[in-house]
Amino acid sequence: MEHCYNEVKYQRLHCFYFIRKARKILSDQPWRASVNRKNMEREGMTPEKSRRYCRVAALIAMLSISFGCGQKPHLVHISSDPSGAVVFLNDKVIGETPFDTSIEQRKGDYNIYTFKVLKEEYKPVRKAFKEQLYHEKVSDIIPEKLHFILKEREKYLIAITSAPSGAVVALNGEVIGETPFTATIRERIGNPRTFDFVAVKEGYTQGRTVLREFAPQENGAVFEFPETLHFELGGDAERKPQ
Numbered sequence: 001m002e003h004c005y006n007e008v009k010y011q012r013l014h015c016f017y018f019i020r021k022a023r024k025i026l027s028d029q030p031w032r033a034s035v036n037r038k039n040m041e042r043e044g045m046t047p048e049k050s051r052r053y054c055r056v057a058a059l060i061a062m063l064s065i066s067f068g069c070g071q072k073p074h075l076v077h078i079s080s081d082p083s084g085a086v087v088f089l090n091d092k093v094i095g096e097t098p099f100d101t102s103i104e105q106r107k108g109d110y111n112i113y114t115f116k117v118l119k120e121e122y123k124p125v126r127k128a129f130k131e132q133l134y135h136e137k138v139s140d141i142i143p144e145k146l147h148f149i150l151k152e153r154e155k156y157l158i159a160i161t162s163a164p165s166g167a168v169v170a171l172n173g174e175v176i177g178e179t180p181f182t183a184t185i186r187e188r189i190g191n192p193r194t195f196d197f198v199a200v201k202e203g204y205t206q207g208r209t210v211l212r213e214f215a216p217q218e219n220g221a222v223f224e225f226p227e228t229l230h231f232e233l234g235g236d237a238e239r240k241p242q
Contacts (some may be wrong), residue, residue: 006174009146010144017135027233033189037135043058045158048109049087063109070124072101073103073104073105073142074102074103074104074105074137074138074139074142074144075100075101075103075144076099076100076101076102076103076142076143076144076145077098077099077100077144077145077149078095078098078099078100078115078146078147078148079097079098079145079146079147080097080098080117080119080148080149080150081114081147081148081149081150082119083098083124084096084097085089085097085117085118085119085148085150086117086118086119087099087115087116087117087201088115088116088118089103089113089114089115089149090112090114090119091116093115097117097148103138103142104138105138106138109134110130110131110132110134111130111131111138111240112128112129112130112131113128113129113130113138113141113142113144114127114128114129115127115129115148116126117148117150118186119150121152121153121186122150122152122153123150123151123152123153123187123189123202124189125148125149125150127146127148129142149219153186153187153189154186154187155184155185155186155187156184156185156186156187156225157182157183157184157185157226157227158182158183158185158225158226158228159180159181159182159227159228159229160177160179160180160181160183160197160199160228160229160231161179161180161228161229161230161231162179162180162199162201162207162230162231162232162233163230163231163232163233164201164204164233165179165180166178166179166201167179167199167200167201167204167207167233168199168200168201169181169183169197169199169200169231170197170198170200171180171183171185171195171196171197172194172195172196173196178184179231185217185225188213193212193213194211194212194213195210195211195212196208196210197209197210197211197229197231199231199233202233203234203235204234205233205235206233206235207231207232207233209211209229209231211226
């Protein structure tokens, strides 16, 4: 696109140059010092030739604008398994799968088109397409059909209890239940991955447990989500109903 724009700009300047020449040649005014007959004869410019060049240059410029630069948007069908995922293109939402969309050619060379697909309870997926050659277009690098396969985030089952029972438990600030209960915890995305559990019951001090995921260690240690979680709440349990 940049190359095409420069071509049209060059052709327009050429046309303006010929127009100025023709006007000076056809003018009845005497030649000015900046342009004289000898210079014009040396350039081989005549009124008829100037008019002809001007017409040709104008025609080329118009054809370049009409056909050379205007590229049709690239139509792409985007789907996912499962469907209902939100699709981003270069950090802008473009639709929810499945759908058809047109992708415009970006200005410049070696452009990158990055797709990101998000769906609740699934891991995000990214695909990037880069123009490897300066003359490549969006239709050369992005297929007409894009399909994304989403993987479900890991589920952890954990039995949560407290003494006394009846405590409200929140995970990372969001209430997930009242003890005793079994919670289904989804794998968290991002770094660091932290699970902050807080248990609260009126008349008792709150209990808190923080679990931090970690990468596999050299000694073979790996992160394992506990199957049970118990909170001992401070206070006089005998005088507080359970």
